[in-house]
Amino acid sequence: MARRALGPATLAAVRAVESSLDPSDGCLLVACSGGPDSLALARAVVTVGARRTLPIAAVVVDHGLQQFSADRATETATTLTTLGFGDVTVRTVTVRSTGAGPEADARLARYRALDEAAATRDATLLLGHTRDDQAETVLLGLARGSGTRSLAGMALRSGPGARRLRPFLALPRSVTEQVCRENDLVWWSDPYNTDPGYARVRVRQTVLPTLERELGPGIAEALARTAVLARDDADLLDALAAEADPGTSTLACQVVEGLPPALGRRLLGRWLRLEHGAPDLNAGHLYAVEALVTDWHGQAGVDLPGGLRVRRTDGRLELVRPDR
């Protein structure tokens, strides 16, 4: 790539990546869809890799769900090579139906491929989520009636081994598009990103602009700040719930009853996750299990995904498999 002075948006993007890195980060692997956010991320990573003499790589996932998706993945890979990435891989995945919906199924397959690519290189996986994505996530959580963990949105670092990194979480989406313009990068617009059939798209196209208009500017920034504050609160409550956890395979209702509701509910969630082993429990499951403690009138039990049931016997909660 020809050397030229970095534009203001590119400088802001480079700074965002640099300030998000830890000394333990080695190879920087960019997950690039060909959209403006991850292309801007790739551009910033080229500069950061050169400045810090860190190896850089990029991975493009082809979900195979849209016509010409393979061509688009190849075009994106070519753009990345032109940008200065020597190591670019296209990973074609098979999206299997889990019953959670096509979007969730695609995400599952994508993250599996991305995490694998990162593990193979012992790399940090960089994702292009922006402040606007974070604001949308917080609003969607709020609308679902979720608690602080959900309002905490996406974490700067997450995933297996905390390998996933989102350096642009505090950067507005408008900056990423400006980065692409400053560097003559042509991005691909995913038709799903404008399909009002998706709640996230309606939040992006209608809800957030309406809030900006009616309540004043800075809503996305405020929601992103809410995420940071909610994360701190949720982390503290989770730590307190871990301290209160007796670590037994059955859980005495008395232990839960003795705690404030915010902690008791968390302890139940923790016990279910650790015993149940899967993160696919929703708030409805949790409230129903909580009622076995706080509103006990001899209920039969609560059915959970995976053929499990929680029942209360002699003042203790236990997990059983009624079909075995």
Ligand SMILES: Nc1ncnc2c1ncn2[C@@H]1O[C@H](COP(=O)(O)OP(=O)(O)OP(=O)(O)O)[C@@H](O)[C@H]1O
């Ligand atoms: N097909 C893909 N291949 C590789 N990485 C992806 C792919 N799809 C998404 N990602 C990664 O996940 C991030 C968030 O994805 P999401 O679908 O929310 O946004 P997007 O519309 O693809 O955004 P972007 O403008 O970054 O491409 C992207 O910025 C990118 O880092």
